[in-house]
Amino acid sequence: MISxxxxxxxxxxxxxxxELVKALKRRNIGVTGVTKATLGSPEVAHAMMxxxxxxxxxxxIENLEAMRDAGIRVPMTLLRAPAPEWADRxxxxxxxxxxxxxxxxxxLSVAAGKRALIHGIIxxxxxxxxxxxxxxxxxxxxxxxxxxxxxxxLAGIGTNLACRSGVVPGDDQMQELSALATTIGxxxxxxxxxxxxxxxxxxxxxxxxxRVGAINDLRLGESILLGLDPLTRKPVPGLRQxxxxxxxxxxxxxxxxxxxxxxxxxxxxxxxxxxxxxGTIVQTIVALGRQDVDPDGLTPPVGMSILAxxxxxxxxETPGRLAAxxxxxxxxDYSALLRAMTSPFVPERLLxxxxxxxxxxxxxx
Ligand SMILES: *Cc1c(COP(=O)(O)O)cnc(C)c1O
Numbered sequence: 001m002i003s004x005x006x007x008x009x010x011x012x013x014x015x016x017x018x019e020l021v022k023a024l025k026r027r028n029i030g031v032t033g034v035t036k037a038t039l040g041s042p043e044v045a046h047a048m049m050x051x052x053x054x055x056x057x058x059x060x061i062e063n064l065e066a067m068r069d070a071g072i073r074v075p076m077t078l079l080r081a082p083a084p085e086w087a088d089r090x091x092x093x094x095x096x097x098x099x100x101x102x103x104x105x106x107x108l109s110v111a112a113g114k115r116a117l118i119h120g121i122i123x124x125x126x127x128x129x130x131x132x133x134x135x136x137x138x139x140x141x142x143x144x145x146x147x148x149x150x151x152x153x154l155a156g157i158g159t160n161l162a163c164r165s166g167v168v169p170g171d172d173q174m175q176e177l178s179a180l181a182t183t184i185g186x187x188x189x190x191x192x193x194x195x196x197x198x199x200x201x202x203x204x205x206x207x208x209x210x211r212v213g214a215i216n217d218l219r220l221g222e223s224i225l226l227g228l229d230p231l232t233r234k235p236v237p238g239l240r241q242x243x244x245x246x247x248x249x250x251x252x253x254x255x256x257x258x259x260x261x262x263x264x265x266x267x268x269x270x271x272x273x274x275x276x277x278x279g280t281i282v283q284t285i286v287a288l289g290r291q292d293v294d295p296d297g298l299t300p301p302v303g304m305s306i307l308a309x310x311x312x313x314x315x316x317e318t319p320g321r322l323a324a325x326x327x328x329x330x331x332x333d334y335s336a337l338l339r340a341m342t343s344p345f346v347p348e349r350l351l352x353x354x355x356x357x358x359x360x361x362x363x364x365x
Contacts, residue, residue, distance in 0.1 A: 003327055004248040004288050006340045007349045008038075010047040012243035016224045017051025019238050020203075027212050032057045032077060032196070034221030037334060039063060039341045042070035043350050048224060049074065057219050061086055064093040077122065079219065081132065087111035096120030096155045096194075100134045105146055112151035120155030121146050122194060125180060127173040131164040136176065143184045143192075156194025156217075157181055162201030168231060169202040171210040178213030201230045222334050230334070244337055246298065246330045246346070248288035248314065253322040256283040268310045283307070284318040286328050292343050297336030301328055 021031050032055050033048035035041065040063025045056055049072075057077040058064050064076050078097040082090040084107035090097055091111045099105055099121050112119040123142060126133030134142050139157070146154045159177050161169040174197055181195045197206070197215040200223035206212070222230050227239030235241050259277035266272070269290070284304075289295070295309035300316060308315045316328075332340055340346045 001349055002347065004246065004286075004292055004345065005347050005349050006332075006337075007245045007247060007351055008041075008044065009240075009243050009245075009351045009353050010043060011351075011353045012227075012240040013044055013047040013224060014051040016227050016239045016243070017048045017053050019051075020220060020224060020236075021052035023207055023238075024218065027206060029197075029206055029212060029215060030054065030217050031224075032217055032219045033224060034058065034079065034199070034219050035067065036060060036063060036079070037221055037225055037338050037341060040066045041341070041348070042067050042072060044225070045070075045072055051224075053224075061089045061093060065089070068093050077120075077219075081124075082108070088114070091115060091117050091119045094119075096122050098122045098124050098132070098158055098196075100124040100126070100132045102142060102145055105149060105152060109149045109151045117151065119152050121152050122156045122158050122196060123154065125157055125159045125177060127159045127161060127167075127176060129161040129163065129165045129167040131160060133159060136180070139180050140183065140187065143190070144188060147188050147190045154184070154190050154192060156192045156196060157184065158194070158196030158217075158219075159198055161198050162231060163199065166231070169198045169205050171205065174202075174205060174210065174215055175213055178215060181214045199230070200224075200228075203229055203236060204231065225337065226334060228334075233333070241331070244332055244340075246288070246293055246332050246336065246340055247327050248286040248292075248330070250322045250324055250326050250328065251285050251287045253282060253284040253318065253324070255280050255321070267308075273308070281317050282319070282321050284316045284322050284328075286314045286316065287312065288314040288330075290339075292345050293330075293332060293340045294335040294338075297333035297339075298330040299333075300330055304328070 031053050033053035034057050035045050036059045038044040040058050055075040057079045059080040076094045078090050078094045081099045081104045087107035088111040108119050124133040161167045181192045185191050194217050195214045196217040200220050227241040257280050259275040289312035304316050304318045
């Protein structure tokens with residue numbers, strides 16, 4: 001199998017989805033599986049569904065379309081508001097969109113009307129992280145406008161924390177969102193069926209002891225895929241961290257000095273590290289670069305360390321010389337995963353492991 005590649009253990013994805021669905025069910029919270037870090041991979045989506053996920057979401061219309069084309073029929077939500085000219089494709093491939101601007105609601109209404117559809121609007125509320133969301137003071141007016149707009153329904157409200165500013169989702173924000181949902185329900189007689197409290201960064205709150213209130217949904221990507229809590233990047237207990245592995249081949253492995261020589265200017269990606277001589281080392285290059293992954297997000301094999309990276313070369317220090325063509329295996333973080341999955345240079349290899357036993361004939365594509 002050619003490398004570089006990204007290996008995806010679908011069993012680990014299924015396991016993580018199953019554990020999270022189970023744990024959150026005890027708190028009356030449903031799970032929307034978020035597929036965007038895998039480019040809307042239908043196989044990953046199916047693994048999430050085998051784990052008990054009943055609805056999916058992605059930030060990209062192209063990914064939702066790919067999953068629809070692959071025959072996936074569960075309800076799908078568009079996580080990022082579509083630009084007005086994308087409204088037609090949005091209503092065609094998803095049941096609902098997360099929106100915070102009434103101009104987008106209008107565009108979705110027109111698009112849904114043309115196709116004789118009713119499109120769901122999940123109104124996003126700004127609770128302090130300063131990414132998407134309408135200010136709290138404007139929520140009720142917006143809800144009223146949406147409830148009176150043809151071809152759309154107010155399908156729910158939601159919020160998103162942590163992604164831009166690292167604001168920690170907690171009891172304050174969740175109670176505020178709950179209260180808004182309740183008020184909208186009583187004021188306009190429009191129930192907001194979905195109250196979506198946030199992303200994987202909400203897990204510590206959701207699995208803690210605070211009241212859940214009206215929150216009945218979380219949108220989970222990173223925790224299902226990598227088994228990590230994005231606030232701390234620590235493993236979530238009971239989840240697997242080995243679903244994704246980036247594999248790349250050695251193309252040079254030589255004994256070299258640690259300090260460069262010659263007059264020095266800028267390197268390909270800015271200021272190079274200060275040269276500090278440690279004598280000679282084994283320097284190994286693998287055919288993997290910034291066009292393939294985010295090198296800063298890779299964990300190398302034990303005993304090896306990443307020294308530098310450029311567009312196409314990852315330079316490592318290894319304990320000994322490695323044969324050209326031998327493969328090294330790296331664990332990607334969210335950023336490296338996202339880049340690898342969206343790079344045309346990194347094909348996927350899908351694996352279904354029976355607890356530690358490699359599948360005889362892994363699916364390939
Ligand atoms: C990406 C995204 C998510 C999922 O985030 P994770 O941290 O991967 O769980 C949820 N909601 C929105 C709006 C997103 O863009």
